[in-house]
Amino acid sequence: MDFTEIYQQSSNLVAFSPGTHFILTAVNDRLIVRSTDTFSITRTWLVDSSPSPTHPITARPSSKVKPSDAFITHIGWSCDSEHVFAACAKRGVVDVYKLRDEEWNARIDSGAEGLVKAEWAPDGRTVMCFSEWGLRVTMWSLVTGTATYIQYPIHPDKGYAFRSDGRYFILAERHRSKDTLGLYDTSDSYKLVRHFPLPTSSLSNFSLSPNGNYLAVWEGPLEYKLYILTLAGNLLTTFTPNPEPTLGIRQVAWHPSGAFIAIGGYDDKIHILDTLSWSPVITFEYSSRIPAGVTIWHEPQKWLEATEGRGFLSYERIKSPQSITHYQVKSDPTKPNPKTGVIQMDWNRTGTLLLVRFENVPSVIHIFSFPSSSSLPSFSPSNPSSPPSPSTNPFLTQTRLQTLILNTSPILHARWNPNPERAGSLVACTGTKAVYLWSDEWVSGDGGAGDVGAGTSKEEEEQREGMAECVGVPAKKFDTRNIHWAPDGKGLLLLDKEMFCCAFEVVEEY
Structure with missing residues (x-):
């Protein structure tokens, strides 16, 4: 792995372009575009720091204005890498630039309602602006120069989604003290298609299935309830694993195929539901006792000092069964926001691996293995045949805790490779001078590496260690x-508080 030089950034505002050809960076009130080939600057803009004409109505008095109020707070690439935007939330303005025309510029004034967040819509020609106090979401079109207003979103940072084809925009709203959901047609200037009430009393969030057929909606942290609805507003099921009052749901993740949904709460349990019966097919529960057959990797002690922070070093392999009690942190359930439960739950691109992090063991990564979607024909919603029996169900017989990664410091971020061909690659960071890599790549008996394929026995496949x-x-x-993959999965973006660098694979030529 080869590292670039270190460059300046502010507020962790660094992003690869969708095609991985450029990197967009914000440094205070300046926007910079670099080429990923040479990391030379190809474009730079000094963002106009003057506030919106109507923004002083809600802004702080001039005597309290700070220079940092003019700094960029949000950046983003359009889907085709043709445009970029820089938003200054405290000034209530968004500036849009064109990469191929350095003189072209568009400016969005949020007005008296203020600005909390800006984001591109999937079409790459519409900028979404969330106002303060949950007043509205404004869709600004660069094509027509007009704006469409949608009132009363519940959250500015969650509770909204676009269907995978970008045709519909779904927004959680609150009208007359009741949770509702609005469905809007993006091809018809975000015209309202359907508006229906939700069964929640205090909506926490919702998640749209990959195929766009179902919505998983769940309550706030005081109630463990998940509702499955269609886009027409029909309630299909309500999932409540425990009839007794308990803390609510923390994470929800749809399987990439849309055939399953994983639910994790404060109770250190993960329930996997299928989309045929909407009932749990398997449930995992955190345990400090790791059974036999699980591959355990342990970060070597003081390896950074020994290597002076240079080069690669393999994790130490620990035999299971094993106890990880000494990795746990104490949690007081009587206090607000107890440090327990699932804080991260992500499927890899192919749905064969599930990454889970529990807050009571912040330095441990759990990886569960699942059968491929091709081996589950009866679990497809398009095939309504009856599910197999528990003894022959491949989802139950092949699903298990596969790997445990033990680090010496709490993990800040862990992310799967977005490239489907490298879906088994994982990267993590802990706020130290290092990054941590894991891959499910099969290691052959002669010391070489390769994918499991033709000629691989069942015993060898089961002993796949990574x-x-x-x-x-x-x-x-x-x-x-913080750390992010490049869109093609061949590079990494590493972020410090005020600096960043990139790491790319070293391709050996023979």
């Missing part, structure tokens, strides 16, 4: 606090 490595960042002062 690879885990610690990679030091070759810099004197750089702590990796």
